[in-house]
Amino acid sequence: MITCQRITIKRGGPMSDEKTMQKNQVSRRRFLQTIGVGAGALTLLNPVGLLRAQADETIRIGVLVPLLLDQGNSANRGAFIAKDEINRSTDKVLGRPLQLITADDQALPQVGAQQFTKLVTDQKALLVTGEFLDEVMLAIMPQIGRLGVPFVNTGSATPQTSQMVKGDYEQFKFYFRVMLNTEVLTEDTVAMAAALLKEKMGLTAMAILAEDGQFGRDYQKFMEEKLPSVGLSVAKGASLRFPLDNRDFGPFLAKITDSNAQAIIIAFAFNSGVGFVIEWASKAAHLPVVGINVAGQAFEYWKDTSGKVSSHLYADAATGATAVTPKTLPFFHSYVKRFKTRPIHPLFTGYTTYDAIYLIKEAIERIGTPPPPASDSSATASYRDQLVDALEKTDYVGTIGRIRFQGKNDRFPHDPMLKDAEGHTLVVPKWVQWLEKNDRGLVWPLSFLPSDVQQKLDEQWKAYRTGYQACSGAASCEAQDLKQLSQGLDTALGDNKETP
Template sequence: MGFARLKLMAAGLAFGGLFSSANAQTPPPIRIGVMAKFAQINGAAILNGATLATEEINAAGGVKGRKVELTTYDDQGSASDAVLAFQRAVKQDKVQAIVGTFLSEIAIALTPWAARLKVPYIITGAGADQVGLLVKQNYPAYKYVFRSILPASSTARGVCESMGDIGVKQLGYASAVLMTEDAAWTRSYDEFLKTCLPSVGLKIVDAIKVATDTSDFTPIFQKIEGAKPNVIVTGVGIIGNKPVVQWHNQQVPLLMMGYNAQAGASAFWKETSGATNGVVTFTAASEDSPLTPKTVPFAKAYLARFNTTAAAHSFATYDAIYLLKDAIERSGTTDADPLTDALEKADYVGASGRIVFQGPDDPLTHDMKYGNGFVTGVSIQWQEGKQVTIWPPNAATGKVASSPFASK
């Protein structure tokens, strides 16, 4: 009996040793926080992009054998809530990086906290140039902050270049009203367009700032029509669907072109019950524009997984997770400083383009470089429920259509 007990104990120890050995061989997950207001189209796009990238990476074996684990933080569109969530993510949940954030006001508030807590933070939705300027002005303390979506001035550059090609050369437009929401990100957006649009042949006959809580656009559209422009150039994201729905219902006989942060996703088409028809928006990429070998496969996988097309924020967050994977593999660690150094040296071809970050001596430190060979974006138009890429010429799959209400 004593011998049997010894055998049982030995077997138990052996089993325990095997179990412990198995546990020892299972490396801890790489914890990444995802932050946004998830009830909004843009917030859902951020979460979906992170989810798809994580699922793909884990299905392929993880990052050097380590699984990626996402923890979500809903900031409720509040800077104070976001700061508390950011602190909890790093101090309590021990995340090794954070991605996301749609509102620029929140990204600006979180940037100093990324520096204080020494955690890599990749912004994938907020566009205010002020973020890149903060990193530049406070480098190297703020070196942990990066952005995988174009800053507002680069978005404005893309809008301006597309307006020159499409609005001026193809449609013959000569004048525009600039209608943008009153938010942190539109300051540099407006500033760039007020100089650039006239340089490509579009005279700005009026520039209208719209409060983000505006509910009735009737007097705004009346003022715009009274200025007799050829086109409305927009810069909206926080406002949501109100201007588009009312533009459609009032049959305003002018195309809405420019940038609408929510109109890049087919969820917006559904939310507006098709009122988006005819709207033109600049965005990161589209399901029919093979900017890189990864663009279309990602867009198709995203549509299949979430039953909506990928918005700019989806592309940006998907790329952000892969940027972290790439940096971890090159640095061999998730420690903040070497991981940040690796992100600074990134030269990564993602779904939205070739991503190379600006350096400390560049205008917007740790923003993506814009232009041929890097990230450029596309302009799409909603035509009868489908996104049609109409710019740039080398990525276009169709032609721009005039305003559906032009004969009003």
């Protein structure tokens, strides 16, 4: 039997050298210049023209990610860890090894659509997983329907994709998502803000700062709609959007500090947020920051921001300190043992893409027969239809929780269920706080923590609330109070932290 080969050309597979990757990176600005415009050259990490025998004896899965971003590299690495674990097992997948073919979408919509087509038509991938930017995922959707190829999304959050499944099931039934969509993320943000910011910390007036991309616009819209329902207000003149490539956050922070905002809710997916964090530390350090900052999930973010990110609270899929399921920490330790270049700890896409490879494996095993030769297009099309049926039956405990997909008539078809029929939580965001000395710790939901730690965290939030009220609006006093909260949470979490 021919074994699965690693792809190691140009932009590098999962073990690529960091300097080589940086040299080949496409600038973030290029994404802005090419939305809806012509795309550049394609880069596949697998040469075209592999022997047909290899294609027939391996199960070929495409991995489509932006390799210029930490999010893309973490996803690719998570996929390769899963693939290697599976291929080392006795049974593999119905006796056949997996082969991954990684393609770089360069964070460009047209490139992503073209790369997806190449993975399917030239590389003969049975199905594809990955993605990150909403704009790229939306550009791929028509090709998914046209080619009839399953796609398991592990990084893009736009709810539009699941609504496309609902609106035209036969066309878009091939699309599935492992992570949560933007509307669900905002609902969770609002619930967290009501319970933590409002009830425990005594803060009720929010500023919103979101990037001006698909994700940021959706997040801002949903936040403005949902915050009032839990007794939280949006400070007048403090719901703001910034350009995707923005670096100067001074004017935005000035508007926020001139308002009555008591905390800032952010939405950063494409923008790294480093400039924001550094300017926040000098101009608005008295305002707690919570929300989505995907780059801020990287362990290197502490160094990127010179430690200024301390006290920020960001949503994540999992951490290396909390056993969300029995599979969370083993994956985390496998990742950090194997990879010594950035990102040295997995971002959310690492967890979700690792899980995606395994649930694809289970779907194939649920069918009971391996895929037909890629040269038999009719049989392959029929098998892909069977894969849709098998994926819809997914009930898989992964690193991020228990993954079951919603039905075609549910609120978000082929997105993860949040709770089962008995009300048990299946998949939920985990709120991770940057602490002192480059530590990160999960602080919400409290149910993931031991009861004694929960009590200690409550004491710290209570102390913050008392101190905040005593400050009577003095920014320097509030900043010191927030710093003390970060230090107190660090101590309260004890060993329940992700450390260097």
